[in-house]
Amino acid sequence: MVSAAGLTLADPAAARPGTTDVAATTRPRPAPTASERLFPAPGFGSLRELDAESPVVRLNPRQSAIGSLLVAGVRSAAWEDEQLSAGAQQSDGLTAGTVVLTPGNRPLVGVQDGAGIVSLRHVRLLRRALFVAGEMPLTVGVNDGAAAAVAARSETGLRSVLYVARIGSVLELRAEFVPADGLDAAIWAMFGFTMTTPLDQRVLLR
Numbered sequence: 001m002v003s004a005a006g007l008t009l010a011d012p013a014a015a016r017p018g019t020t021d022v023a024a025t026t027r028p029r030p031a032p033t034a035s036e037r038l039f040p041a042p043g044f045g046s047l048r049e050l051d052a053e054s055p056v057v058r059l060n061p062r063q064s065a066i067g068s069l070l071v072a073g074v075r076s077a078a079w080e081d082e083q084l085s086a087g088a089q090q091s092d093g094l095t096a097g098t099v100v101l102t103p104g105n106r107p108l109v110g111v112q113d114g115a116g117i118v119s120l121r122h123v124r125l126l127r128r129a130l131f132v133a134g135e136m137p138l139t140v141g142v143n144d145g146a147a148a149a150v151a152a153r154s155e156t157g158l159r160s161v162l163y164v165a166r167i168g169s170v171l172e173l174r175a176e177f178v179p180a181d182g183l184d185a186a187i188w189a190m191f192g193f194t195m196t197t198p199l200d201q202r203v204l205l206r
Contacts, residue, residue: 043058056147063171064166068143071162072138074091090111100125104122126164134186154197161178
């Protein structure tokens with residue numbers, strides 16, 4: 001440009017103050033996924049035994065989705081699905097609440113021959129489950145061979161239970177401890193499992 005002082009090669013745009021892309025600096029970050037919100041926990045198979053000092057392990061997405069989660073040595077199991085339908089079964093076959101069925105018409109959670117079983121193919125139907133130890137240690141296993149044990153009693157004589165929660169696409173297992181003489185129904189209630197009345201499927205299918 002030409003000025004009274006003569007010719008200058010300065011770019012007029014350079015003299016203007018810089019501008020800031022406000023939209024770029026204030027763009028909200030995506031909400032974290034369920035897995036991103038998880039606190040660090042040992043992977044399932046990295047601990048041989050769960051106890052009061054090391055109570056938590058977490059399955060990876062593959063372990064959480066293939067085959068079945070088996071929990072041997074249970075006295076009873078309770079469950080709750082995504083619709084908050086809740087039920088329970090004892091090792092002698094007695095049941096309470098609602099049996100949650102998968103699309104294949106199999107129980108999502110149940111007890112067979114003293115072992116609790118969670119159908120992992122349909123794990124996204126599950127919200128949480130609870131397995132109460134009998135007189136033998138709980139032994140937990142999945143399809144890839146990973147396993148862990150929980151003693152039937154803690155060092156202080158409390159009864160062990162295994163609390164299973166689905167967080168996003170993975171299952172988290174936690175050893176908890178309750179009074180040794182607690183009845184199953186009382187233990188389920190301690191963890192907030194409220195048995196629901198089953199709905200007659202003939203009504204739902206009309």
